[in-house]
Amino acid sequence: MAEIRIENLCKTFHGASKPVLENISFNVDDSRFVSLLGPSGCGKTTLLRIIAGLEDQSSGKVFIGGRDVDGVHPRDRDMSFVFQNYALYPHFSVRDNISLGLRLRKVPAKEIDSRLNRISTMLGLESLLERKPRALSGGQRQRVALARALIRNPKVFLLDEPLSNLDAKLRDRTRGELKMLFRSVKGTVVYVTHDQVEAMTMSDKIVIINEGRIQQIGSPEEIYDKPANVFVAAFIGTPQINLLTGAQLRELGFRTLQQAEGKDGFICGIRPENVSVSGEPREGWMKGGVVMSEPTGAVTILTVSAAGAELRFSTGLKWPSGKSDIWFNFETERLHFFDPAGERRI
């Protein structure tokens, strides 16, 4: 039983004028995988470090397993932390790196050995145990850091962008492995990332943060299908969502319910994949000019200029290179509407 509850957390660094975190509240249910997602510099690491007890909050509370951990030393919070740069002890062997925490907790040597064996087999580190970290590749170091986190069997795992130092291919593979791993040990995980794909694929729940404030909390589907504001809509999904004002829609000749109701002050978002395109004129469709087409294999990304706006469409059609004229239509039920300031979904 180790749910995490964060209540009204604020943080202003000593001497800084602007708070890094403002009024952060969310909870992580027992054995759930929650991602903190946001652009670089938004305060994710700071938030994770406060949960770990490596940094003090200015105000607010952190509960781990129902216990207020204010003033509790990091080693007594029953959590493991995986640092972005792994922070392995350079002068210790892999074996000592992994087992130090257990030895300091006076776990019997036999027990340490058996756990070490299990973990190092699980992570494929058996043949590396006597090496020093400097003799390991990036991926191997990352697995040593994970092993060090796992071996103590903590209730809570805090991970700060553990995949960001891996090359793209390894990252893709490790994503799935990590998800399975933490599911199998039934750990409560808080996972910091700036990579939306990681957050979307791994999480039960995503907390999106921007400039120290929570933008939205929800499952990956909710966040994708019902973004709470323009920031979330634009941050999630590649290529980025197309954002158009009411006036631009009108110029395109697209009528919406909102406009039918006589309102014009709104922002409309349409994801690139929720657009139908055609090379032939169609009744009631809008017309534009293809500026660029980027085939990615499965789909082709089209950059289209229409009514003074630049739009991105993603289509399964093979678009003939050099063909300019395009006709397109939006899937009406997939449109997202936000207030003019872009702060609220309507």
Place this chain on the structure above:
Amino acid sequence: MKKQLSKTAFYAFMLISVAITLFPFIWMISTSFKPPDEIFTKHPSLFPSRFTLDGYRQLFAAVSMWTHLFNSVIYAVFVTILSVLFNSMAAYAFAKLRFPGREKLFALLLVTMMVPGQVTMLPVFLILKSMGLLNTYAGLIIPGSAAVFAIFMIRQFMAEIPEEILEAARIDGLSEFSIFWRIILPLCRPIIATLAVFSFIGAWNDFLWPLIIMLREDKYTLPVALASANGQYNTDWAFLMAGAVVVVIPAVLIFLLAQKHYIKGIAAGAVKG
């Protein structure tokens, strides 16, 4: 061809440099084994034709060698151990601990480096005298057991150790002192070995401070004892050179033993993860 030539020139140059550097040492060693008539001759040879240990015999007869050797060893060893300990602890505080006024205090410390040692020697002497520490090992050792320059060097080295390593250790459950002892110190080994060699050789060769603080003859360190014995017996070169050899040998040994770490300490600026 040209490359070959410049290489030859380079080696010739190095050889000459080494010869010039080593010559006084060889001369010193050779003189210490010469009988007097071979020293005071118009055509001195590099190597003694009649090898004698008279110089050493006189030395050990005139000076209570073991007493002074003991004093010197005490001085050098304790200064080395204490300065490694204190300098690295101070450096750790300045590099890794957060406390108010840290930067100002460190700046103040650096400023004191601009004051030459000779200026503070007298006040330090008076302070120690008032504490009753003249003619004591404590009085000899304590002033040398911390050095701003060493603190500065170690601090620079420690600053390169990522904060996250210390935090990982904290989460793993190491106490603050264990973090210093088991993580920080081993990672600083190159720089600490370098500074340890410096302070050992510095204390071993030190003349002025032991001369000032140790007034009784039985408390003289080796260099002081040799200098005072030399005055007493005129300048007996074999005797003097024998003394110099005895002083130099430990310094050279230490240097050779620590060479591996020493060079690393000078070359390395960073801790590689």
